[in-house]
Amino acid sequence: MEKESLLGANFADLERKFTSIGLTKLDAKRVLPWIHVKCVSSFDAMTDVPQKVRSLLKENFFLERPRCCNLQKSSDGTQKALLEFSDGHQIETVFIPDEKRNTACLSTQVGCAMGCKFCHTGRQSFERNLRCDEIMAQVFFWKDRLPTLTELQYPHLLNLVFMGMGEPLLNVANLFQALELLLDEKNHNFSRNKVTVSTSGIVENDLLQMAKFGIKLAISLHAPDDIKRNELMPINKKYNIAMLLDVAKEYLSRSNTEHVTFEYLLLSGINDSDDDACRLAKLLSGIRGKVNLITFNSWNDSTFSGCSRARADAFLSILLSKGIRTIIRKSRGNDIAAACGQLKTTIK
Numbered sequence: 607m608e609k610e611s612l613l614g615a616n617f618a619d620l621e622r623k624f625t626s627i628g629l630t631k632l633d634a635k636r637v638l639p640w641i642h643v644k645c646v647s648s649f650d651a652m653t654d655v656p657q658k659v660r661s662l663l664k665e666n667f668f669l670e671r672p673r674c675c676n677l678q679k680s681s682d683g684t685q686k687a688l689l690e691f692s693d694g695h696q697i698e699t700v701f702i703p704d705e706k707r708n709t710a711c712l713s714t715q716v717g718c719a720m721g722c723k724f725c726h727t728g729r730q731s732f733e734r735n736l737r738c739d740e741i742m743a744q745v746f747f748w749k750d751r752l753p754t755l756t757e758l759q760y761p762h763l764l765n766l767v768f769m770g771m772g773e774p775l776l777n778v779a780n781l782f783q784a785l786e787l788l789l790d791e792k793n794h795n796f797s798r799n800k801v802t803v804s805t806s807g808i809v810e811n812d813l814l815q816m817a818k819f820g821i822k823l824a825i826s827l828h829a830p831d832d833i834k835r836n837e838l839m840p841i842n843k844k845y846n847i848a849m850l851l852d853v854a855k856e857y858l859s860r861s862n863t864e865h866v867t868f869e870y871l872l873l874s875g876i877n878d879s880d881d882d883a884c885r886l887a888k889l890l891s892g893i894r895g896k897v898n899l900i901t902f903n904s905w906n907d908s909t910f911s912g913c914s915r916a917r918a919d920a921f922l923s924i925l926l927s928k929g930i931r932t933i934i935r936k937s938r939g940n941d942i943a944a945a946c947g948q949l950k951t952t953i954k
């Protein structure tokens with residue numbers, strides 16, 4: 607029998623798996639915090655677990671992190687890791703250090719089926735969803751590395767953003783199980799307001815189900831009207847802007863979060879005019895939202911170009927003058943293609 611990873615296991619999973627090999631509920635209770643609080647990567651480190659139990663665990667399960675095939679470091683301290691799973695598929699995950707917070711950017715799928723025109727990941731075909739243990743493995747990977755990152759001013763992992771490869775809301779079962787482990791105070795204990803899931807706008811019931819976690823929602827809007835959004839993001843033909851905004855309002859009322867973030871990528875000559883800004887402001891008026899203006903991170907063969915800083919500032923001023931909370935988001939890790947939308951791997 608092939609060994610199974612325990613990196614995505616919650617208490618109920620452990621109990622079920624353990625009893626099937628003759629271990630007890632008490633064993634599960636002892637082992638769980640070693641996995642998700644102390645984050646050890648070997649059963650031998652579990653000093654209060656009897657030797658005999660450890661041997662059985664080693665025979666049936668594993669805690670090893672996926673192989674890191676490539677680790678790149680940007681001049682701004684951002685790091686990008688290429689992780690390979692046992693079937694040979696690879697994903698990227700990014701660590702973004704900051705003075706007061708460190709952020710991990712997590713992938714949820716190998717490739718992406720959404721085909722957004724400006725996104726490098728969207729140019730690859732969709733291969734498969736990541737399992738819960740594979741999503742969690744990215745968190746473990748960065749947590750393991752924290753002690754070696756001596757240059758960090760703040761030595762903890764505080765923020766998680768599901769903004770890596772893939773569309774999180776097309777992998778909800780695994781996403782939700784990972785969120786439970788990450789937010790549970792008896793396990794990883796991340797704060798709800800430090801975890802953000804970004805979606806291209808899958809307006810299914812699952813999005814509203816996610817409100818129960820009380821985490822932050824980011825919506826990749828990128829256009830002030832359906833005609834432009836249809837061009838950039840094919841998903842808009844299925845779930846248009848009006849549907850998206852309705853669900854954003856409903857999410858706010860159910861989740862008790864302060865605001866929804868609208869991500870807006872400024873593409874020169876496409877969606878960055880004064881008129882676009884005015885229409886965007888009109889669209890979002892009355893919604894507890896915040897706009898993050900994103901500069902385009904270019905990649906080979908992309909037909910888009912980012913707008914100038916002056917244009918971005920003008921766009922920002924219009925939104926602010928109309929009472930829309932807006933910031934221009936700092937792009938990180940651009941020199942190692944670790945910024946949003948640049949993640950890409952060679953898929954087998």
Ligand code: SAH
Nearest residue numbers: 725769772773804805806826869903946947
């Ligand atoms: N699939 C989800 C989350 C991953 S993408 C989503 O689309 O929301 C994370 C963010 O990066 C999204 O807002 C996405 O639109 C943005 N993005 C994609 N390509 C980009 C690029 N080339 N430059 C800047 N941001 C990009």
Ligand code: SF4
Nearest residue numbers: 718720722725728806
């Ligand atoms: Fe997929 Fe998000 Fe990229 Fe669109 S922007 S292709 S949804 S990863």
